[in-house]
Amino acid sequence: MVKILLVDDHAVVRTGLKMLLDGKEQMEVVGEAADGDEAIEAAAALRPDVVLMDLNMPQGKDGLTATAELKKLLPDVAVLILTMHDDDEYLFRAIHAGASGYVLKSAPHDELVTAIQTVAEGNAYLYPTATKKLMAEYVDKLKRGDAPTAYETLSEREKEILALIAKGYSNKEIAEQLIISVKTVESHKSNVMDKLGLKTRPDLVKYALKKGLLHFDE
Known part of the structure; x- marks a missing residue:
C-alpha cells in the first residue's frame, strides 16, 4: 500500500x-x-x-x-x-x-x-516534455564540456549507501544503521549500480576506493 x-x-x-x-x-x-x-x-x-x-x-x-x-x-x-x-x-x-x-x-x-x-x-x-527539456540541457552541457560525472548524479543517500557497501556492511546492517528498510537499501543500491554502470559488489568497492570514499572512524 x-x-x-x-x-x-x-x-x-x-x-x-x-x-x-x-x-x-x-x-x-x-x-x-x-x-x-x-x-x-x-x-x-x-x-x-x-x-x-x-x-x-x-x-x-x-x-x-x-x-x-x-x-x-x-x-x-x-x-x-x-x-x-x-x-x-x-x-x-x-x-x-x-x-x-x-x-x-x-x-x-x-x-x-x-x-x-x-x-x-x-x-x-x-x-x-520535461524529459525532452532535461535532455536538451544535458546535451548543451556536453557541448560546453561541463556535464556532471556519474558520481555527481548520485543523491546524498545513494552516496552514503555506496560508502557503507564498500566498507563491507550488509544490506541489513546498512538498513539498521540508517533506520530504513532492507528493501529501500536494495533499491538505492540498484540505482547506484545503474548510474555508475557497475554490476557487482566488488565493482562498487573498487569504485569507492578510486573515489577515496573508504574513510573509517577509529
Missing part, C-alpha cells in the same frame, strides 16, 4: 485528489496539508511513502522550500511535484530541491497514478 500525503492550499483540489487516489488499489491518502509548514509536520508524523506537493502556496513555506527541507528530514520519502507550471525554471529548481518527479495538474488521471507508483518504487518520473 502506497501511503500518500496531499499538499495543496486549495481544499477542493485536495478533496478531488483524495477521492481519485483512495479509489485506486494499493493507494491510500493518509493526510493533507495546506502549506509547506504543515506538510513537513504531517510528513514527520505520518511517514508517507509519497508527498504530492503543490508549488505555489501563499501561506507558510512554498513547495520548493518544503521539498528541500522534507528531503533533509526524511530522505527516503519521495516528493512528487504536482503543478500548473510547465516552466523550465520551476522544473530544474524542483529537481535540485530533491523532488523525485514533476507532473502537471492538466495531466490525465492515469498519468498521475503512474507517476505516484513510479516514485514510490524509488524511481524518477517526469512528464514527456
Whole structure:
C-alpha cells in the first residue's frame, strides 16, 4: 500500500485528489496539508511513502522550500511535484530541491497514478516534455564540456549507501544503521549500480576506493 500525503492550499483540489487516489488499489491518502509548514509536520508524523506537493502556496513555506527541507528530514520519502507550471525554471529548481518527479495538474488521471507508483518504487518520473527539456540541457552541457560525472548524479543517500557497501556492511546492517528498510537499501543500491554502470559488489568497492570514499572512524 502506497501511503500518500496531499499538499495543496486549495481544499477542493485536495478533496478531488483524495477521492481519485483512495479509489485506486494499493493507494491510500493518509493526510493533507495546506502549506509547506504543515506538510513537513504531517510528513514527520505520518511517514508517507509519497508527498504530492503543490508549488505555489501563499501561506507558510512554498513547495520548493518544503521539498528541500522534507528531503533533509526524511530522505527516503519521495516528493512528487504536482503543478500548473510547465516552466523550465520551476522544473530544474524542483529537481535540485530533491523532488523525485514533476507532473502537471492538466495531466490525465492515469498519468498521475503512474507517476505516484513510479516514485514510490524509488524511481524518477517526469512528464514527456520535461524529459525532452532535461535532455536538451544535458546535451548543451556536453557541448560546453561541463556535464556532471556519474558520481555527481548520485543523491546524498545513494552516496552514503555506496560508502557503507564498500566498507563491507550488509544490506541489513546498512538498513539498521540508517533506520530504513532492507528493501529501500536494495533499491538505492540498484540505482547506484545503474548510474555508475557497475554490476557487482566488488565493482562498487573498487569504485569507492578510486573515489577515496573508504574513510573509517577509529
